[in-house]
Amino acid sequence: MALDPRFLAVAVEAALAAGRLQRHYFRSDLKIEKKGVIDLVTEADLAVEQDIRERLARHFPTHIVLGEEAAQSAPTGASPFRWIVDPIDGTTNFAHGLPLFCVSIALEVEGLVEVGVVFVPMLDELFTAERGMGARLNGRRLSATRESSLIDSLLVTGFPPQAADRRGEQLAVFGEFLGRARAVRRLGSAALDLAFVAAGRFDGFWEHSLRAWDVAAGALLVEEAGGRVTDFSGGVFDNFGGQLLASNGCIHAELVEVLGDVRRRIALTG
Numbered sequence: 614m615a616l617d618p619r620f621l622a623v624a625v626e627a628a629l630a631a632g633r634l635q636r637h638y639f640r641s642d643l644k645i646e647k648k649g650v651i652d653l654v655t656e657a658d659l660a661v662e663q664d665i666r667e668r669l670a671r672h673f674p675t676h677i678v679l680g681e682e683a684a685q686s687a688p689t690g691a692s693p694f695r696w697i698v699d700p701i702d703g704t705t706n707f708a709h710g711l712p713l714f715c716v717s718i719a720l721e722v723e724g725l726v727e728v729g730v731v732f733v734p735m736l737d738e739l740f741t742a743e744r745g746m747g748a749r750l751n752g753r754r755l756s757a758t759r760e761s762s763l764i765d766s767l768l769v770t771g772f773p774p775q776a777a778d779r780r781g782e783q784l785a786v787f788g789e790f791l792g793r794a795r796a797v798r799r800l801g802s803a804a805l806d807l808a809f810v811a812a813g814r815f816d817g818f819w820e821h822s823l824r825a826w827d828v829a830a831g832a833l834l835v836e837e838a839g840g841r842v843t844d845f846s847g848g849v850f851d852n853f854g855g856q857l858l859a860s861n862g863c864i865h866a867e868l869v870e871v872l873g874d875v876r877r878r879i880a881l882t883g
């Protein structure tokens with residue numbers, strides 16, 4: 614059955630409004646609190662999520678909303694429709710005045726993400742995808758790269774603040790890819806990383822301990838741009854599983870192999 618076109622339209626409306634709010638707060642005298650030792654939340658995160666929730670509730674009062682900063686609006690199963698929202702992905706960048714952040718909004722229907730929108734206000738870039746309909750950047754169809762050689766690939770990763778106890782493993786994997794790829798970047802926004810894989814700016818991205826709101830929209834963007842998204846072993850990707858390996862598809866098997874080798878080595882040597 615065709616998807617209601619209002620889903621994408623409302624996701625876009627909410628993402629553009631979120632971008633306006635982000636710009637309003639960006640580089641202002643922000644109230645910042647710590648959720649953990651290095652994990653921040655600003656008044657902008659809260660205001661943007663509130664605004665998105667109000668817009669979604671106005672259009673779709675029975676839908677569930679799962680956002681990073683507030684409790685899920687209704688129990689899972691109360692509706693087949695669940696919005697998954699990260700009001701600011703890249704909060705640390707945002708709080709430091711670094712213009713690399715975005716808003717991420719996805720709609721799950723019966724557990725499957727059908728719509729994904731990532732808006733990057735400082736670049737004025739709107740990434741959109743509907744399952745089976747391709748991914749777009751400001752309306753223009755996107756394709757992941759066709760690069761098939763790891764040594765000619767540009768990769769990106771992240772170091773999740775919620776997994777600071779695994780820095781050794783993260784650095785070992787990072788170091789291995791530094792030697793195997795053209796270069797490895799670390800931008801600080803998983804949703805942006807995924808949107809950039811979809812746009813062909815990166816060939817691959819990996820990170821663990823991610824949350825559903827970091828990845829739900831971006832993973833659909835990558836798949837709809839012809840790329841591939843799995844867990845670190847090449848198994849089925851789950852938004853709630855934490856592990857994410859995204860690529861153009863062509864270098865995927867090699868990425869899985871390198872990740873597996875390094876992780877086995879660490880398990881053996883401790």
Ligand code: IPD
Nearest residue numbers: 702703704771772773801802803
């Ligand atoms: C974080 C960003 C970052 C990633 C972290 C996420 P937040 O989200 O996506 O790139 O490394 O794992 O938590 O806190 O900025 O919404």
Ligand code: CA
Nearest residue numbers: 699702703827
């Ligand atoms: Ca996030």
Ligand code: CA
Nearest residue numbers: 681699701702
């Ligand atoms: Ca966030």
